[in-house]
Amino acid sequence: MTVVADDRIQIGHVDFKYQWDLMIKNVQPEDEGMYECQVASTNKNMRIMFSLTVIGWFLF
Known part of the structure; x- marks a missing residue:
């Protein structure tokens, strides 16, 4: 699910x-x-943060 x-x-x-x-x-x-990814279950919750860098973007 995305929020x-x-x-x-x-x-x-x-x-x-x-x-x-x-x-x-x-x-x-x-x-x-x-960006943050979260996973929740009945016995464990996990969370990870990561960075997105946009390289070589061109306007067409």
């Missing part, structure tokens, strides 16, 4: 792995910054 009001942002999951991916369509320079 953001931007349809460009989605979460992807790889079946049979503990892998989740943040996907941003049509990434823009203003998308740079800190």
Whole structure:
């Protein structure tokens, strides 16, 4: 579940792995910054922060 009001942002999951991916369509320079991923379950909560840097962005 994403908690953001931007349809460009989605979460992807790889079946049979503990892998989740943040996907941003049509990434823009203003998308740079800190993002947080949280996972909550009945016996454990996890949280990770990461930084996104947009490189080589071109306006077509």
